Amino acid sequence: MPQAGGNRWYSEPIRLAKFVTGGVNCWKESPWQGLYKTLLTWEKGRSPAILFDLFFFHRRVSTDQISAIISNDNLTVLENAGILSFSNGEVRSMVRCYPAGNMYFICDPSRDQSDFIYIGWDSDLMVDIAAKYCRGRRFSRLLDLCTGSGVQGLSLSRHSEEAFCADINPRALAMVQANARLNKLKTIQTVHSDLFSNVSGRFDCITANTPYVPHPVGAQLPIGGGDTGIEFTIRLLRELPDRLTDNGISIIYTSDPIVHGKRELIAQVTDELGQLPYRVILIPLFTNNYPMTRAMQEHYDRLNLSGYDDCILIIERGKKYTVEQHQHDSLHYYRTRMDAWLDWRRRAHRS
Ligand SMILES: C[S@@+](CC[C@H](N)C(=O)[O-])C[C@H]1O[C@@H](n2cnc3c(N)ncnc32)[C@H](O)[C@@H]1O
Structure with missing residues (x-):
């Protein structure tokens, strides 16, 4: 509603x-x-x-x-x-109770605490898209990094013999256990970990709805992904080849920052993975407006950042390195892109 x-x-x-x-x-x-x-x-x-x-x-x-x-x-x-x-x-x-896929998840009702656990529109979109790209697949080991409420890991856990949910925030792990009980899932394992630091081995499926919002480094935000928003994702990609099995698939929710008017994500993904045989799929979801607060405006201006797209990356083995783009809801994507452009024009006109 x-x-x-x-x-x-x-x-x-x-x-x-x-x-x-x-x-x-x-x-x-x-x-x-x-x-x-x-x-x-x-x-x-x-x-x-x-x-x-x-x-x-x-x-x-x-x-x-x-x-x-x-x-x-x-x-x-x-x-x-x-x-x-x-x-x-x-x-x-x-608590807030959130229906996603055909399950229910509890999370925090507000963002008052610095270690809040949320489920948002990003989580919801990722559940649907991950289900689509994992349809018909069976996994031995699944890892949901940045698990939060566990919404991604639990939603896909029926595809896998073992499912691990990892987060740096201990409150998240308690929330995952509660959500596993709520949905009668008995085989979920939780791991307290900074990215991959506390998990061992390789996985057939690695999901991560990363902290991806552009934010000055050092900000205590569960969703802050670094200066331009993709620094955390790039850290993850650096370790991904050692953690994904040969038939594995990784689904990553991240941002695509617009720096000097150009979208940056794929150039940086190619810097990390371009020498390896991976098929990379970019799914743009929506464009965000320029920020409202003075501090964030200054941060954006310092980096020549004019906004960012929310998007999903699908990464799996291919014969050679390739990049393609898939659409999820192109009408919505281009409508938000137009909104962001109108907003930017209005601001430029005013200043
Ligand atoms: C955008 S939320 C995603 C939550 C959930 N997966 C979802 O889809 O709703 C990002 C999560 O990443 C976690 N996180 C932030 N930094 C992390 C790190 N260095 N290692 C592991 N998890 C981290 C946060 O605690 C938060 O739960």
Whole structure:
């Protein structure tokens, strides 16, 4: 259900058409959330909208409303587990619950703590794209680096005999264990590791939704990927050939920074892997606007950075080094690219 926000009006017909034809999870932003809530309630009754309010949007819901949906025994279990908190005739959830693929995942409801665990639109897109590129494959060993809530590793774990989820943040590993229990997965192993430092051996599938946002080095952000955003990904690529089996596949969510007006990612990937027999597929997803805060504007200007694309890299063995581009939702990609360009023009005009 789209969240209230400031997205441009001309996106709305496309989003609405997607919603009514498949009820897609298009939560990101919409100025017309009430419309979607009414449609959802009309089609499925009041319960889903109340549960979305409580577990997805992190809103307070009246105890009467929730008691009509969840039995008192189950409410007591959730309260004792620290998931629900009751006061003054209202209840709120201490976790966000996010549906992705055909599973549910819990994560933090806000970004207040520096070690927050989130599931975002990037996570959601990556689950779908990873499922597409792994369809029909079986793995012996799967590794999800930068696992966070474990959403990528757990979603693909049914393809693999062993599944390892690794993160530098210990809270993430606890969240992965909780999500494995929630989805009745028994064979998930968690590893506390800075990139590959604590994991051994090779893997048939390596996924990583990396920290990829351009941010000054040293910033304490679980999503900050370095100065231009791809420094972390390049570190990962440097070690990848020693960690991927010959038939292996790697799926990496990262950014493609626009420096001096040119997209940089593929040139840097080629610097790292160009001498090796790999097939690299670039899937551009959407373009981000120039940042809003003064500090980030200064950071961007210092690097001649005008924005970045969110994208996914698929890397597997080939006969020689090749690069190709696949589309995921080209209409969406070019619409956001146009938005970013209009935004950039408007700013240039003002300054
Ligand atoms: C963009 S989030 C992705 C989370 C999750 N995989 C998803 O798809 O929603 C990046 C994750 O990378 C982790 N991370 C950051 N630096 C790391 C490092 N040096 N080694 C391993 N994990 C790291 C963060 O703790 C965070 O959980």
